[in-house]
Amino acid sequence: MSCPCRPLCLVPKPGCTRPGTPLPRHRASGPALARQVMALPLFDGLDHEVLERLMGDSTALACDRRTLLFSAGAAADSFYIVLDGQVKLFALTPDGRESIVEVFTPVSSFGEAAMLSMGAFPLHAEIIEDATLIKVGRRAFINTLQSDRSVGYRMLASLCRWHQRLSSEIRHLKExxxxxxxxxxxxxxxxxxxxxxxxxxxxxxxxxxxxxxxxxxxxxxxxxxxxxxxxxxxxxxxxxxxxxxxxxxxxxxxx
Amino acid sequence: MSCPCRPLCLVPKPGCTRPGTPLPRHRASGPALARQVMALPLFDGLDHEVLERLMGDSTALACDRRTLLFSAGAAADSFYIVLDGQVKLFALTPDGRESIVEVFTPVSSFGEAAMLSMGAFPLHAEIIEDATLIKVGRRAFINTLQSDRSVGYRMLASLCRWHQRLSSEIRHLKExxxxxxxxxxxxxxxxxxxxxxxxxxxxxxxxxxxxxxxxxxxxxxxxxxxxxxxxxxxxxxxxxxxxxxxxxxxxxxxx
DNA sequence: CCGCCACCCTGACCAAAGTCAAGGGGCCGC
DNA sequence: GCGGCCCCTTGACTTTGGTCAGGGTGGCGG
The missing domain is CATH 1.10.10.10 (Winged helix-like DNA-binding domain superfamily/Winged helix DNA-binding domain)
Structure with missing residues (x-):
């Protein structure tokens, strides 16, 4: 708990005294994990230090299976990065059955859209496999966005590339x-x-x-x-x- | 040619003296077109006036079929909005055959990713059906981006919504x-x-x-x-x- | 050793989409 | 009116993916 690289050891520093591995369930760790987080569509191409700062302002969560992360309608003042485990996003139908909309696996992020545009989550989120998440607050995110003029630009660029990947996947599925x-x-x-x-x-x-x-x-x-x-x-x-x-x-x- | 709303009459103004319809091949025109352009993923949610300013700094192109818009490797200092007609993006295989990567129809945009991140187009683009395009320069785009702190934020938000649409389409195609x-x-x-x-x-x-x-x-x-x-x-x-x-x-x- | 379980493969059958071919109806120019 | 074209529909047939059921392998704990 006295690890100097709080709240998250992306690249564990020499002086880290946190007992055991900081994020025990990771498939990737250290530099590999950092690389993965940096390859997130939203962060792809960002400077390492900018990302480090954002991570520093964020919280790491260890969540147990069957935990309800948030429910539909809740204020969306942050979004999440899945480092490990799985999270399902689902809706409840009028007759009480649940319909899974999406399942997020490492390393991916969700909730950006809700946070950025709607202010409230449209769906429920539940951990379906013990998970490690990073919770990135809107404030911290916006700070990052404004810390450097190029950050917003970079994020736009990386989202565009993300879009290209998605639409090429759609093409493939269709043809x-x-x-x-x-x-x-x-x-x-x-x-x-x-x-x-x-x-x-x-x-x-x-x-x-x-x-x-x-x-x-x-x-x-x-x-x-x-x-x-x-x-x-x-x-x-x-x-x-x-x-x-x-x-x-x-x-x-x-x- | 003396239309006050240059280069493009998104919403023709009363004093417009441009002879005939400003963009003859449009399927949509006037307010309908403006609505469509504003619904472009990249611009969705933007203020009307911000968009008008951006359009004012951009160029409308009337392109004939079989025109090569740009070839792979060309400097990507702008991206395009297809108002009408069709544009194909393709690559040339080593043996000279062409492989179509994507076809853009109204109203959509392409080249943002190249412009924002790579600086050079990775593919060739050819008009395959007489087209009307808006060419949005990087400079103008960045100006818009910086004119107001909220623009970048808004664009991020709308791209996130875009992403949601795309991934929900992927889910539908799969299941x-x-x-x-x-x-x-x-x-x-x-x-x-x-x-x-x-x-x-x-x-x-x-x-x-x-x-x-x-x-x-x-x-x-x-x-x-x-x-x-x-x-x-x-x-x-x-x-x-x-x-x-x-x-x-x-x-x-x-x- | 056994049974259990997770993971994977296979075969038989069925439903559904693709393909090929034919044809109907509307529209247009001659 | 006629022929041609475009858009769409239909039918016969083929291919393929989904479904269901059976079974094999390897790891693990009793």
Whole structure:
């Protein structure tokens, strides 16, 4: 608790006396985590020190499963960054059933829109897997925004890039068959432009399936079919025999 | 040419002496156009006067089909708003074929990301249907951004809302069957919460189909099936017998 | 060792969307 | 009126993804 880098050790400093790891459940830690937070769409491209200052003004929360983070209608004076665990955003239907609108996994952020534009959260949020969150207050955020003229500009820029990614995903969902989406997902995991590549799936097949918009059974079948195109998968490691050939398969089949 | 509202008559002023319609190929004009431009994700929520000032510093371009607007690598010192016509963004593959990355139709904007972050366009842009564009320079944009502290904030907010729309569209594409997407599209066209509604399709079925990510034949079949749920379509006008019933159909079928 | 569980694969079946082909109706210029 | 075109619909057929059920493997605790 006497860690000099409060409230959050993005990059644990030498003098840190906090007992144990500061954020025990992290998949990433230290520099890797810092890199991830900095790669958040909202922060992508920001100076390290600006981010550090913002983090310094923010709070780290350790939340247990089944905690209600906030409910719909609550004042939205901050937004959240998911460092670890999972948070679901949901609405309650008139008849009492809940409808999950979105599930946030590390590392992502949510609630910016509510905070920035509406002032109140439109949905309920509940922790569905023990989580570590950063709560960023509106005041601190605006301070950051105004601390430097370029910050707002940078944020706009990074949101634009975010938008580009999202709309390209929409295009893919609309015009590509599932197997191509899977193939492109795999291709995106490697920097190799040709030859064979060995990549590790970042999460299990269930999540990968939902990521590309299909059921896990279909994913199995797709991976089976991709074997003919030189994609060998074993556990969560995948071997692409010929990156370029696979890439050409995708583009030419896509018309 | 002596129109007082240069370079663009968003809302033609009484004293306008410009001969004929200022932007002849517009589908929308006057207040309707202004509304559309103001609803651009980037500008959504901005004050009318701020927008007017920005437009005043910008240039309207009338471009002919097959014009190359810019090529990849060109300095990105402005971005564009498509008022009319169509623009395609494409890349050239090593073997000389072109791969279309995106097609922009009215009213939308492109190139913000390139302008804001990279400084150079990553793709080629070509007019594929006689177009009217607004070219917004970086300088003018930044001036707007700095003219008022709240502008940057507002733009961030509206981009966040934009993001929400996009990610909700992604969710829909992934977890809803086509007929539900069609139904929700129709429901989104009316404000009615119950009873019967009469809506007009904003574009032809071909485009509507691609909007929801299916072929036009499938759209026909979907609309045929929706007839059983009290959706009568004739030409581009659609009658929803019971808005609430249809909405319930959607949510309960979606689990 | 066993049972349990999480994760993954597979096969059989069904429903639904894509594809290909044909045709209807409205609009337009000749 | 006629032919052509555009937009849309329909039908027959194919392909593919969803669903359901079964089963395999590996880790873990009893």
């Amino acid at each position: 590509q068959p599932p197997w191509q989406r899977v193939a492109e997902f795999l291709l995106a995991l490697t920097d190799a432009r040709e030859g064979t590549a060995l990549v590790a799936l970042p999460f299990n097949k269930e999540i990968l399936a939902s990521r590309v918009g299909i059921r896990r059974e279909s994913l199995s079948r797709v991976l089976a079919r991709l074997r003919d195109m030189g994609v060998r998968t074993e556990g969560n490691s995948v071997r692409i025999d010929d990156v370029d050939a696979l890439r050409r398969h995708c583009t030419e089949a896509g018309q | 809803q069957p086509p007929w539900q997407r069609v139904a929700e599209f129709l429901l989104a066209l009316t404000d009615a919460r119950e009873g019967t509604a009469l809506v007009a399709l904003p574009f032809n079925k071909e485009i509507l189909a691609s909007r929801v990510g299916i072929r036009r034949e499938s759209l026909s079949r979907v609309l045929a099936r929706l007839r059983d749920m009290g959706v009568r379509t004739e030409g581009n006008s659609v009658r929803i017998d019971d808005v609430d019933a249809l909405r319930r159909h959607c949510t309960e079928a979606g689990q």
